[in-house]
Amino acid sequence: MRFRHRAAALVATLALPFTGLVALAAPAQAAAGATASYTKTQDWGSGFEGKWTVKNTGTTTLSSWTVEWDFPAGTKVTSAWDATVTNSADHWSAKNLGWNGTLAPGASVSFGFNGSGSGAPSGCKLNGGSCDGTSVPGDTAPSAPGTPAASDITDTSVKLSWSAATDDKGVKNYDVLRDGAKVATVTGTTYTDTGLTKGTDYSYTVQARDTGDQTGPASGARAVRTTGGGGTDPGQPGSKVNLGYFTEWGIYGRNYHVKNLVTSGSAEKITHINYSFGNVKNGQCVLDDSFAATDKAYTADQSVDGVADTWDQPLRGNFNQLRKLKAKYPHIKVLYSFGGWTYSGGFGQAAQNPAAFAKSCKAVVEDPRWADVFDGIDIDWEYPNACGLTCDTSGPAAFKNLTSALRTEFGSDYLVTAAITGDGSSGGKIDAADYGGAAQYLDWYNVMTYDYFGAWANTGPTAPHSPLTSYSGIPTAGFNSADAIAKLKAKGVPAAKLLLGIGFYGRGWTGVTQSAPGGTATGAAPGTYEAGIEDYKVLKNSCPVTGTVAGTAYAHCGTQWWSYDTPSTIAGKMAWAKSQGLGGAFFWEFSGDTANGELVSAISNGLK
Template identity: 80%
Template structure:
């Protein structure tokens, strides 16, 4: 089994500066209380990363929150995530997003920001109250209305009705929410939404306001798809790309049709078909049986039509052709290389033009020329070591990228999966990624496999941390560090995609629940020791905590780290706040049968 990416293993313990903690609180919601706590999670001298945590310490639901504070002159917020942060002079205000304002009793939510300067916050207010966590007596907010019922669905409209909310002093009106955003405020318990797009998915919920204008929690949501249209769903302006592993049709029994049955096809924009091989400096098809020979029966086929013995194209390529006919918005790229097949890039770098010509000949083979919209290069790693070591020099990757663009021209997508090693003198520094960016549409930054059980005794650490944390085994092994370094080298943020792994990495012989524990070796996995699909881990070893923006789990003597829908949501918000071009993932078959992780990426990037 060829698995995809592995980061270098070594580690060195680094103790971050002690985080400054300020316990702050103050309720604005009647009949409840809350606290806000500040922590400086990173400090690099001229700047820092801060985090606020709002916790509902009362007995009634908090339906919104606003945190205010003052910084001394010279200290300011430069970017933020999971809250809308604005500043006026030295005064700063953070308001909840539409999706994280409601906090049940005992629940908490965090938002973070990057800042410049060295000051600490003072004068905190939470929802206009003092920062002492005290309770404010008063009128309770209204209850949640019932889940809306949809009727009269047309190409451009839908009628919604719901059961009334209750309130001790009366309900004044209702906010109708479409995909989390308010589209109307009405006094009745029904509303007809118009001006919609044909053949489009929408989600509706309703929340009530009382006579004191307090907003209650939203009720359940109903999904509605308008009639008509081409079947092409709205995808927004972000790239949502998944890798389809060629060999998955064998032992994993995962086929192109699974993208349809899981609902994933309607939520992605691009597919990278992986992998073509690089032999003797040339692109070649690897598994010809899986690629274009395997016959599919009618029930296995995307189109519902069985392959025939004399059909000119079968296999994955024909299934991808059928998928594109059903979902015209999807673009497919042929990816060459990967962990196992990167050895041929050294020879390719010696004659970039010949390599590019060989790749175009494969991609544009007359049997499947209509299937592919571009090429993806997964060289692990230019001028550095992966499965083998490359000494092509720092300019080789740039030269190869330039040759590919010259050969494929402006109408094809040309992309590359690249290292996320942001250590000083590490793999990002080994090649001219800044110079190559001008020839490429985007980079798939492999922000995973930072840590794993190739270090058999640990320390346990999340394999895909978004940000650093106290005790991380190696600084520079985070998504944030990799993105920052690539941007510093001149790569536009819009050409960077954040990587998500649909799998976990784990150790066994672990007694400590928190990261940093010792181990005796890799945990057992379905296909390979130390690695397991998310669809298995979500029930076999549920997450018990989060660190660095990703989840970890300790069950029995095993310790795993992996991303969940919740941590993916956090990462997608961060990606949007950074202005990234979108996200990609490795790979489809690790997801659940209903595409749980793909859905999290899709909703998080909208």
């Protein structure tokens, strides 16, 4: 890939004038370590091509290199090859790739870039020392410190602590960064930040510096909200959770991306995101679609922070966009959700060795390429000891055993949650597994209080797919939110560990003549992606609400009959959730909402 990009840049400039050599640092005659020299190889007026050459002029092997320089305002790198090039304002840095960092004595390597503007580089540094080879440290940059932990949080201060970085020549000190800006340099692995504003969100990272003044990569980010200000840290005890599912595959046909959470205004109002779904294969958690998760390149206009991905950066895709989202909205916590309707078949094998399953899940969540992205794990097993897409026969204790192993493996610093059935019928799916016993290991349950009725019963009777309560004529007793929540409470699940589920879509039939629920049908109504199901953002205009039943809405238009939640019915459901002492609400899923996030807003407003 790197050669294709380079070739494209060269072909575009072949016929343009060739400029002379611009030497920033001539090779030293008695070099102590290494040199870096620059040439402008092409110039076409509005832009240019530059090349840096790094040469090991010392007597020992150079294991890595980083070239730094300053450009005058208006001059910048637009694309690069054979190095990872980054910048902070007008200060630029180029670091070797995995394959070209090692230089034997006398060896050299070059990397190039296309640029815009007319300025020349200045202030060159190689591995933190002079580019003329007189003071180049021969060591490598330090490793990233551990993600800082936060304690002793007050209205105006927070204590941070982190595990030490490593370096071959020793770590000199650490830079503490708040919201990306350095606030302190310390020699130890703790720091108390003061002078903060109460009730405010902050994001902290730490970078190590070695004895040669090389800085290493930043640690993972730690989100902190100071106390006071009339609020608490979202997701912590005493606050309400507003969690949405973000689907990995939504970037394709639905064209829904992480940036949509920003443009819709939803990012400000949610507390948690469940990234769905990781797969469960051979009893282990595995990444499902690596292109969507880690590889897809985003242009500047598609990206959360307006910065385009480069072809050679270590992480792209949804995970990198979520990382950027968390930097912009540090109150948001992200969980990696495994399973779902399609991938739940693997949980039966996982239940045969819960400890091995939990270990595999943590390995995925803590992959060093994206360890800072995830704050926990969610298990969506549909359904333990019952039937979903396939039927499970693991027994009533399997779910409890699995959640116990997850908590043991992940510990108290991670969120561990589960999406579970909303079947409140006697002898139904809630009765099939030990949800009461498993609750002690989980932060909360996402109770799927939707999909009770739909066009899989193709002749009806028509019924709302997400009734809050029972009603006269309901096709199946116990198929409603109130009965499901009551049954879970009766099994010993604390109300604060229960989240009410909201669907951002409707389910519908066709061939219906009766407006009220209970009518007959001839089949599933047409849908954009699947018959019998349609997004709220479509239905609110294509089939407006006719009436309400059992705390939700229904609509009869022509021969179609749909049921779905609206901002008004969501307000009623949130009031009910608060009256029950529930921990909050969750929804499936973001892309069904309007472009201005009116359903997310309804949940947020209703939980206040």
